[in-house]
Amino acid sequence: MNAIEMKSITKRFGPLVANDHIDFDLQKGEIHALLGENGAGKTTLMRILYGLYHADSGQILVDGSPVHITSPKDAIGWGIGMVSQHFTLVSPLTVAENVVLGYNKGYIYRPQEVIQNVTKAANQFGIDVEPSAIIRHLSVGERQRVEILKALYHNAKVLIMDEPTAVLVPQEVDILFQTLERLRKDGLSVIFISHKLYEVMTICDRITVLRDGKKIGTVLKNDTSERELARMMVGRETFGVYRQGEQKAGNPLLRIENITAVDKKGLTALKNVSLNVYEGEVLGIAGVSGNGQSELTQVLSGTLKPASGKIFIGDKEITNASPSEITRAGVGRIPEDRHAGVVGELTVAENLALESIEKFTRRSTLDKRLILKNAEQLISEYQIKARPTDPIRTLSGGNMQKVILARALSPEPRVVIASQPTRGLDVGATEYVRTKLLEQRNRGAAVLLLSEDLEEVMSLSDRIAVIYEGQIVGIVPGTEATEEQLGLMMTGARQEVKQHG
Amino acid sequence: MDTFIVGLIAATLRVATPLIYGTLGELYSERSGVLNLGIEGTMFFGAFVGFAAADATGSLWLGVLAALLGGMLAGLLMAFFSVRLGVNQHVSGLGITLLLTAVSLFFFRLIYGEPRIPPSIRSFDQLQPFGNLPIIGPITTQYALTYISFLIIPLAWWVLYRTNVGLNIRAVGENPEAADAAGVNVYRVRSYALMIGGGLMAVGGAFLSLAQLGAFTYGIIAGRGWVCIALIIFANWQPAKVLWGALLFGGVFALQLRLQSTGLNLPYETFLALPYVVTIIALAIAGRNATGPAAVLKAYKRE
Amino acid sequence: MVKFRIEKAPAPLWIKPLIPLIAIIVTFLVTSILVVMANANPLEAYYYFLLSPLSNRVSALETLVKATPLLLTGASVTIAFASGYWNIGAEGQLYAGAIAAAGLGMVLGNFPPILAIPIMLIGGFAAGMLWASIPALLKVKLAVDEVVTTLLLNSVILFIVSFLLNGPWRDPVSGWPQSPQIVDSAQLPRLISRSRLHLGFLVAIIMILIVWFILTRTSLGLKMRAVGHGQEAARFMGVNVGQTMLTAALISGGIAGLAGVTEVAGIHFHLIDAISPGFGYSGIIAATLGALNPLGVGLAAMFIGLIDTGAQTVSRSLGVPVYLGNVVQATLLLVTLGMFLLQNYRIRRD
Amino acid sequence: PQQAAAPKTETGKVKVFGAFATPIEEPWDGVIHAALQKAQEEGKIEYEYTENIGYSGDMERILQETAEQKKPNVIFGDAFGNEEAVRRVAAQYPDIAFVFGSGLGPSEPNVSVFDNWIHEPAYLAGMLAGGLTKTNKVGIVGGYPVPEVNRLANAFIAGAKEVNPEVQVLVTFINSWFDPAAAKEAALAQIDNGADVLYAERFGVIEAAKEKNLWVFGNMSDQNELAPDLVVTSPVWNMTPTVEYVIKQVTAGSYTAQDLKDFSMVAKGGASLAPFHSTESKLPADLVAKVKEKEQAIKSGLFRVDIDERQPAAVN
């Protein structure tokens, strides 16, 4: 029998039809993937199921009987749990408090008793968390486990996971998959959203593909292939993007010397990091999230002052320089969180101009015509689907990322710092971004690529540095690197530090 | 201990009483994620409603009850605008202060006309649990509402940390999206918190009209609501610390009046400004650590 | 049971221009209950509220007089809020400007008006900036929440005013807590004879236009809006967030300080502790009703001025308690705010 | 120069307008309003008023509007905090009599001033206080140390010292016109400091006396009903003589700008000591007799109470 059946679900946002008469069913004990490009309507469909949105029309059946779900509370009541892309945890509260939140019975709240119950549940479901820990102190992977435990504690029979692996490293992904496998055996049904086809092929039983709000079809894993799925998603064949040709020996354009930095909580996040990135190469940095990548980007972007050490662009020292001085020195930056790289309420044109505002200012008055012209030019050059006067928050993730690329790359920077450039992007958009980055390399720029996606690091980098607990634990040539070796280094197994080139 | 100190302590407790109610009320609002600048008006409204009800029914306790209910209504109104509709919290709070002050005065006029001397009633008697014992006797000679305010502090803590309503309030004040996803009705929890808060604020106002004065006049709150806004930060949003903040302010206020009457003539403005300045300095020292509940000032709207 | 829910979707377009009108009608329906309770005719009451101030030249001009400080505090709040700096302290900054105006106004006797008045305006602007700099620096340097510090400093400056008026500045002529009258040359000239409309009104209009120009036409304004809508992103794009916010806070304080100058030098010629019945707070209302669009803020300030002017007429003419004016104002504020938000929503049946 | 014209209303009554900066619950404006209402009830005038005008610039507009639209014969009000506004408008309408409470002098041609001059009954109250105190300490709680308040306090002190040279008088200003809770706290502070008789210049003090069961004096109007057993009496200000005088002058067409001070003093019935009500029986007879004698002396002009407008010390 079907655990869930969604019949002819339609949801409009103004003129946009995010879900167009979608039928979807989930069998008991299966892991069912939902695939689709950015904006295909996956999240929307799941938010409807979880009561966060209301469908304009359509019907939801749980265990065969029609139900009305108007809030997450209803959904939880019907045995549905959701782990969203952005975690929904209250950070000053404890794990146990988060788990029982909204579900604790009676009027009185007894902390000890709740911790006991949650400990029991964690053991029962085999989920490794410390119930009395404060969420704020947990890693991303741990937080995700809290989310899962929360759903299970609420008696979820159906678990929706929206891009759960986007924030995890391979080892954590393995743990997650093991957990899901085990839970599935106990009768849990899972809806699994991901952009990574190999993950979908690893863990799922069936796959439903959405495109532009419409359902393209549902296929059995055993009857399909990654290539077919990609074609269903984008409507054409796709090919991976790989670096071509060998790196020419060049000058170091970006030199990082003994950088030590302290994060917001006062902990040492970077310890004596030294790196050179050469003309015409991509240096990839691989690592489990939270090992100092964010701080490294922030230091290089001018938004975090290092405690010691020096940074040079060519011969120019930019240690402690402000973001605008750094861009002027010839650095193009792609931030790890694209929403943190643009001001949502401002227009596309304004976002494109702000970084180099002096160029668009005459006697401190804005040259509006120049700003518009600049935007129109970049929009057509980078094939951005937007108008210059659209507030940038209305753009899809891929288009927003293109705006950021256009802004960072159009001045032809000598150094490009790209952090998680394709996180959450669909196949097509990912391909575009990777191509653009390799264009920079081929043009002679030094590209520093930070990514938690090993496949991405391996296919683009000439050299790969691995970061662990704020230190570079090794550098390997891209041609020699294997996934196992990198994975080991990422968990702290130390390698002999080799500088290449 | 001489009478100066004893009198000072007793006065401090009296002056602190309305501030304790008001600050606890604001604490509940803010812990749920709503800065309630309607506090000044809500206290005024409580003073008026309490007085009018006590006058009409002849029962002071019915007056307190009426103030409590009136304050909860005021909290509900704040909830409607700031929570339901998601109106900017500064503006809705200021609007509610303006509205409740004006409405109170309007009805005061309709009921009492234009009296030459403020209408008065027989106010609460003070309790004297220790009779005329030296020192302890005069210090403990206080209104029942003062005693209740001290009892409400642990109660407020208990509700916040040991009930599910309290857990929900803390959650929606920090991360309403998360609470919502966990099945907590953010709007409802915030509305409850604002109603509890409004009720407390109004009782603080009613203390002035029913206990301290036994009368209602237009200047009766005289900015005490704004003082509470300062105290809440001083108290770092912790119920227990509200006590210390209120006592500090009450003590300084009582002290300057007492020093004046002994002939020591200091510029009283310095004294009165002291609690504000101390709060600002405390904030400067605590700096970023003194940030309140994360969701304060942010309206929650499920997309 | 039929359930309704509110859903995010733009309301039909024709609603937009009607919003202020609907808000006014709703307000009047709600407050009519009070008018009836006071044994008066609501229609008459609203005639006095809205139309009588405009029915003759004198009171129409008075509406503008009343709007002058609101235009300034509205402009002040607008530039701060647009930059994400929640300045609740326009009231205190107004008093800082008023103190400066009263102080300068006592000593500028030897200067001709052409010098004295600019000195007054600059002095008031500087004083507003100075007072605003305390919470602004605390915010920028130590990340201290400005909502509370600005609110608290409003009370603190009243103690300073009280200290001055009861001490060194007490008027020797009347003995009352008010500063001595400012010299003639420092008084703002009247714009129109037989009315009180003074130069301050022009200053206020100019400030509204300046704020509009800064926000929409300058790189500073773009930076301010960027900071206002997304500090982290703005910082990433090379905007000096602290400096931008500080600039906004100081300009905001300065403009509020000008409101103090116009009241002292245009209306009172003394400093008194009741010089503002909450213009700083009304400025927040004007800024919000005007949706932080300087031109809208200007209109909102004028409208508040109109209601303020009408309120006393209502009570005088109909014998309704004078507080009705405040009730109407507060209700209108809340209703309009609600309406503004509702225009982004549709009400649907489940 | 005599300017004001005789009344020309349909009813033949003088048309009077009241313009008050505060709400009329405020005692000072309340006294003026009460006298005007009384005159209206007695059929002597037509009366309309506006209150709560405030100090932020509305006074001028309202006076101007009133003068233009209502064309009253007389405008009564208080000019404190609005002095220039009143005088500026008055100058534009020389046909209207402007009679305002003010600390300054009259202005030609049409601004007359009055003030509350209840220092004489305050002196008498001081005598009673000096005689009643057991601890030889009495207290005064006032608003701001302005001349109007200072002269009451100083007269009260002088009266107390006359009957009891030993007495100490405590003076506290709460520095607000309206914060009854603060006034009460100030009074309680004085009581803790030994005061056993209080003078309630501001509202809130009587509540403290009530709580501690002490003698207390009201102010401005007869406040006996606030605590019938404890309010000995109150120095009372009565505007009726002023109002009647002005009406007579206006009716006769002989109104001029003048200082109406005398009409607010004991001799003309503008100031008095309120009746003792039920407290009289509990007061020492000789003290009462002494006070009544002094009252006569003041009325007949044989005794003059000094007008001292300097701020009194905190302890006298």
Ligand SMILES: Nc1ncnc2c1ncn2[C@@H]1O[C@H](COP(=O)(O)OP(=O)(O)OP(=O)(O)O)[C@@H](O)[C@H]1O
């Ligand atoms: N609250 C909203 N208001 C307006 N449009 C929305 C809203 N939420 C989603 N959309 C639009 O609906 C469409 C579907 O979005 P949805 O988030 O469901 O896509 P998705 O498949 O989850 O994409 P992604 O892979 O990027 O997560 C998009 O075009 C998006 O812009």
Ligand SMILES: Nc1ncnc2c1ncn2[C@@H]1O[C@H](COP(=O)(O)OP(=O)(O)OP(=O)(O)O)[C@@H](O)[C@H]1O
């Ligand atoms: N208020 C809104 N108005 C219009 N569209 C919106 C609104 N909020 C969100 N959207 C749409 O939602 C989509 C963003 O959804 P989502 O958060 O899944 O983006 P994303 O690109 O996947 O980002 P990420 O995965 O990095 O968070 C965008 O396509 C945008 O068009």
Ligand SMILES: [Mg+2]
């Ligand atoms: Mg999605």
Ligand SMILES: [Mg+2]
């Ligand atoms: Mg996404």
